[in-house]
Amino acid sequence: MSAEAVLEWYIAAGVDEICGDKPWTEIEKTTPRIIPAASVVVPPKPVEPVRQATTELAQATVTARQNANDICASVSTLEELRKAVEDFDGCALKLTAAHTVFGDGNPHARVVFVGEAPGADEDRIGIPFVGRSGHLLDKMLAAVNIDRTKCYICNILPWRPPGNRTPLDSEIAVCLPFLKKQIDLINPDYIFTLGGSAANALLDIAESISRLRGRWLDYTKSDGSTAKVLASFHPAYLLRTPGQKAKSWADLLRLAREMGIVGEQNA
Ligand code: URA
Numbered sequence: 100m101s102a103e104a105v106l107e108w109y110i111a112a113g114v115d116e117i118c119g120d121k122p123w124t125e126i127e128k129t130t131p132r133i134i135p136a137a138s139v140v141v142p143p144k145p146v147e148p149v150r151q152a153t154t155e156l157a158q159a160t161v162t163a164r165q166n167a168n169d170i171c172a173s174v175s176t177l178e179e180l181r182k183a184v185e186d187f188d189g190c191a192l193k194l195t196a197a198h199t200v201f202g203d204g205n206p207h208a209r210v211v212f213v214g215e216a217p218g219a220d221e222d223r224i225g226i227p228f229v230g231r232s233g234h235l236l237d238k239m240l241a242a243v244n245i246d247r248t249k250c251y252i253c254n255i256l257p258w259r260p261p262g263n264r265t266p267l268d269s270e271i272a273v274c275l276p277f278l279k280k281q282i283d284l285i286n287p288d289y290i291f292t293l294g295g296s297a298a299n300a301l302l303d304i305a306e307s308i309s310r311l312r313g314r315w316l317d318y319t320k321s322d323g324s325t326a327k328v329l330a331s332f333h334p335a336y337l338l339r340t341p342g343q344k345a346k347s348w349a350d351l352l353r354l355a356r357e358m359g360i361v362g363e364q365n366a
Contacts, residue, residue: 160269163189167273171280177206180280184257190273192258198225202253202281209358210245210289211282211326212236213297214254215333216266222259227252232334236293239334239347243355251285253278255300271300283321290318290326291354294333301328308332312350329354 170183181201193199200217203226212228220230228236240246256266256274278301282290292298295308302316311330318326331350332343355361 156269160272163273164276167276171276174280175284177202177281177284180277180284184277187277190256190258190270192256192260192270195261196258197222199257200225200227200254200259201257202251203227204247204251205249206251206285208249208251208285209287210249210291210354211251211253211285211287212240212291212293213278213301214252214293215296216254216256216263217259218263218335219259227254228334231338235334235338239351242348243351244360245355251281251287253281255297266296271296275300279321282318282326286320286324287326289354289358290328291350292328292330294336295330297333298328298330302330312346327357 166189167187170187171180174180174183181199184201185199187193196217198217198221200221202211214228214232217227218230218232220233221227227233236252237246240250255271255278257277258274260266260270290301292301295306295311298308298311298316299305301318304311308330312332316328316330318328320326329350332340332347337344337347352361
């Protein structure tokens with residue numbers, strides 16, 4: 100290489116200052132190589148690829164949700180819907196899940212209980228609320244004369260998020276049509292949500308569960324009729340925070356009284 104070519108190469112690499120009279124190729128032979136800061140070529144920030152990936156992800160979510168909506172429009176029974184959800188490939192959670200956990204219980208129930216997402220036990224067995232949270236839920240329901248033959252139990256997501264992580268907004272957006280269709284097909288008068296995510300996703304709001312619970316809310320079904328909604332704590336939270344069980348109990352009694360299942364004297 101001629102001296103001129105080496106100089107041109109330095110300039111192209113961003114070198115704009117001379118730090119010594121030896122080229123760095125010589126210095127390197129004797130001392131550890133220290134590259135002057137000015138000679139480090141900093142690649143431009145990859146703003147565009149990230150933006151493009153985000154846009155693609157958003158587009159994939161919109162497409163998958165549209166597919167979910169189309170599927171929901173094409174089915175008219177819970178069994179058809181179950182099969183369609185099992186065959187659906189628009190949510191990556193399915194790739195890590197062992198089972199699709201569809202709703203369970205009475206398809207003509209007056210009340211639907213909605214949780215967040217299957218946990219490890221539900222994923223293994225394929226039925227919602229069969230683990231520790233489910234046992235607590237069953238006990239609470241039994242205390243107001245409700246069992247799975249009298250209600251329907253389902254989740255916002257039919258697949259377990261890996262490690263029970265919080266569901267992503269995009270996962271909720273894609274799977275929500277399946278929950279709403281289940282509610283349409285069952286046509287309940289009452290919905291009891293378990294935990295803040297279920298209430299927020301179903302009602303399309305962003306409120307803490309402590310602000311939501313204790314009052315009736317409305318959910319509008321696709322035929323325009325409404326179901327009365329009570330938002331309460333998630334059984335997993337009650338297992339961690341038993342001091343809140345009394346409030347959940349009050350919520351459940353309120354539901355049972357409104358449904359005429361227990362009278363004032365039981366409350
Ligand atoms: N937690 C949920 O929200 N749903 C289940 O099915 C189990 C645990």
